[in-house]
Amino acid sequence: MAEIRLSTAGGEAKTFPAGTTAAEAIKALCSGRERKSTVAVRVGDRLLDLSESLTEDAILVPVSRDSREGLDILRHSASHIMAQAVVELYGPDIQVAIGPATEDGFYYDFDRKEPFTPDDFAAIEARVQEIAAANLPFTRETLPLAEARKFFQEKGQSYKVELLDDIEAETVSIYRQGDFVDLCRGPHIPHTGLLQAFKLMRIAGAYWRGDEKRPMLQRLYGTAFYDAKELKKYLFQLEEARKRDHRKLGKELELFAISELVGPGLILWLPKGALVRRIIEDYWKDEHYRNGYELLYTPHIAKRDMWATSGHLDFYVDDMFSPMEVEEVSYQIKPMNCPFHIGIYKTRKRSYREFPIRWCELGTVYRFERTGALQGLMRVRGFTQDDAHIFCLPEQLEEEIFNIIDLNLHILQTFGFSEYDIYLSTRPEKYVGSDENWQKATDALKMALEKKGLHYTVDPGEGVFYGPKIDIKIKDVLGRAWQCSTIQVDFNLPERFQLAYTAEDSRDHQPIMIHRALMGSLERFFGVLIEHYAGAFPLWMAPVQALVLNITDAQLDYAERVYQELRQAGVRVDKDARNEKLNYKIREAQLAKIPYMVIIGDKEKETETVTVRLRDGKNLEPMSVSDFAEMIRKMSRVG
């Protein structure tokens, strides 16, 4: 019998008979603990089941249940187990589609006439537990494509047949556990008993293959862990995340509102939220002034002809609100600010000596989002972009992009965001402009990122219709990445609007245009900020920095004086002069997440001081009002 040499990475190779299973090899090559935690093996870039027979020399990398890969394998297996449970409970005529692992768990899509309801959850979960307890082995079989096709056709599983139609390989693998058989690449856990913690999370509709023209399937989402403790931890984190939800905090802290009176996706900034916004805007304007930008203001509507010239009517009309007639001329509300800045560019002849021109605007735009897409502040129909357009010479392009990235990261860091995913998006299916220009622009973006030493991922086909872009997605505390910053090169609008500048040769040339937004939309950015800080904004952003609390009516006069003095000194201060006990006032201030409580009793009144309580419950030594004001002033320097 032939022999093969197997080893683990870094370990000594041992000789085995050909056909040894991965499980046997791991048993011989690994220590007890590693052996126990191994759920699959990796050979090169292939993941194999433990039951796989090995026929060639190989270096085996054990996949531990503690690794991300190991968890994904469990969850993928959990989706099969759930599908088995569903088929057993609701009959074999139910159509099964696909069931992969996801970031937080897994899902499986089913086609069934009757909708699943949350009432079904208990039954499905119970059946999953039974299957897990039965310790059914997962077994893999390989069969020729045609045979697999016949097999699933006979079972009436048309989605599987459709999947097989797209597979080009000669053979495919199927997995069985109990009576359930599924087309699957694998690998899987050795047996169902490893599924120790399972929970059905929710049900949602999902189009077959993500295509809204195809049938809507019922997607069951679940999550799974090797250990019940891990599941508990995950559910606790979900609960914590819910507490930070910007929609909940926005209501509680009276930051913003969405009113049925006004309409969906349209944000009302309440006084406290509006104050935070003003602080953000002031900082933004100062920072842009320092970085050589000039501020613009432009209207909210423009003639439809302009949107025809810009190409928006060809490529963006589905996202635009309907036109309105004004004196027999059609106008349309703006979904973007760029054509207006071009309007300003064209107010006179431009010289190359003016370049780069950096124009910024907090421009409010309106986009027709489908109702189902709206979500709190994160996805709205009217929002303000921190927009800018840079007009420059081709040879200035790379440096300008480099400068934008610098300013971008600086501003994000000021707000407390230091983790991001960076994407370079290339040409989409629907686009304008020449292939050559697209290539030039894409190269310039790539170059700037590489010079800056930033790690990025290429997102093929995700560019905007007028040019390629860099997107910087910031990560909030919930681990969600939010697309805020975007930097887009545009060789197209200058062409469409016939932009020109006079160059050294005294002839007209076409400038390059860059679009960029750093916070993206003030609404979304505010939403991310609320969740990031759980509503407890840093001092420099807090809408109310200090709250004056008198203990009894006897200090009302002094408390009023303190309040006025702090207000005059530029502290954002409120007062709570109500006839309530101190405990009560402190509780409310604490829930409002106000950074400093200024407590005024008889002692303070006599000595003309204040006692300061911090948001974390600590107290500062009594100090004079002016010292406190100075302290706040120093500590609330931006960033």
Add this chain to the structure above:
RNA sequence: GCUCACGUAGCUCAGUAGGUAGAGCACUUCCUUGGUAAGGAAGAGGUCACCAGUUCGAUCCUGGUCGUGAGCUCCA
């Protein structure tokens, strides 16, 4: 837009075999003047999202509309 769920006082939520509703907090008034997370009492507050239908009678049942949530799709 599509699938599923939900919509009761400013907020969080009970409730009704179909007989026009209730709590806590918030609000108003009064008592209380209390040193670091809820003092007490009274009062006011609702076309039970909206529109139809079934019914002697609808907040409850049916249908539609609007809105919200979770997804799909899309995106700042």
